[in-house]
């Protein structure tokens with residue numbers, strides 16, 4: 001692929017308030033050049049506001065946005081080396097697919113006609129839409145329209161492509177396919193992609209780095225593995241990988257207790273002071289009387305997902321715990337009394 005751009009983004013102490021109410025910050029975040037970065041968090045945490053600030057569609061009250069080493073905090077949107085793809089990916093209905101993609105290049109007036117043609121055809125190939133070049137947007141599926149919207153942004157060769165929930169309007173099967181496509185387009189162009197999502201599975205699948213946001217701030221930024229294996233806060237632990245988070249641990253002989261379960265730490269080598277996150281797949285079910293059980297629980301529901309069986313349990317104190325077990329031979333059903341154990345080595 002030829003001459004696609006890429007830049008780092010350095011956000012420092014950015015804040016933003018609406019009507020006197022702070023919705024963002026202070027936020028500081030480093031996004032590496034040529035990386036795929038996701039802003040992940042629940043609805044209303046400020047992801048879109050932060051993306052709009054990077055795009056120049058909104059201005060921070062304080063702080064700076066440096067893109068590729070240049071301070072763009074006050075640069076107008078159309079003068080920034082960024083391009084934003086909206087959730088709906090709105091296309092011009094009266095223009096063909098190819099003309100929609102060429103539109104931004106034509107308004108630039110700096111690009112020669114032959115160059116426009118070759119860039120449009122290259123980008124149509126990238127998003128596998130070559131055979132639809134002459135079609136009107138009304139005749140495309142939702143997924144095809146979204147491909148065109150992304151192609152239209154990429155063809156301008158931004159250093160940073162900003163995507164606001166680009167897959168959320170698509171059905172699940174298409175989302176799963178488009179995740180891999182997005183990842184491939186990022187890798188083939190080498191452009192920096194910054195993608196807003198509330199879907200943790202999506203972020204974990206596509207991103208090199210994920211910034212987990214909550215209530216206007218970044219709680220933790222890191223690779224999917226880092227967030228999963230070393231969540232820095234209770235919020236991150238609960239948001240990534242559906243961890244069972246235990247708090248109010250009481251130290252007793254042989255370990256610590258919480259919610260009717262005993263966590264038997266070897267030789268008291270470990271004491272958890274704040275909260276303990278237990279991954280669903282680290283939990284195993286044992287007979288209720290098994291001495292190795294951390295405690296007993298009642299099975300609430302079981303569901304087969306294909307790759308696993310998910311079992312929701314209620315501990316003796318009424319605390320709900322989620323277990324994710326290998327799909328073969330789980331052999332429990334709702335109402336059963338079981339023991340909760342740990343996967344050895346977990």
Ligand code: ATP
Pocket residue numbers: 018019023041042043044045046047048049050198
């Ligand atoms: P969602 O996933 O639901 O879009 P989000 O994480 O992207 O959520 P934002 O859209 O950034 O969140 O909104 C963050 C907060 O700022 C919300 O409480 C929202 O109501 C508020 N907000 C955003 N834009 C404005 C505005 N122009 N005027 C007033 N309040 C706003």
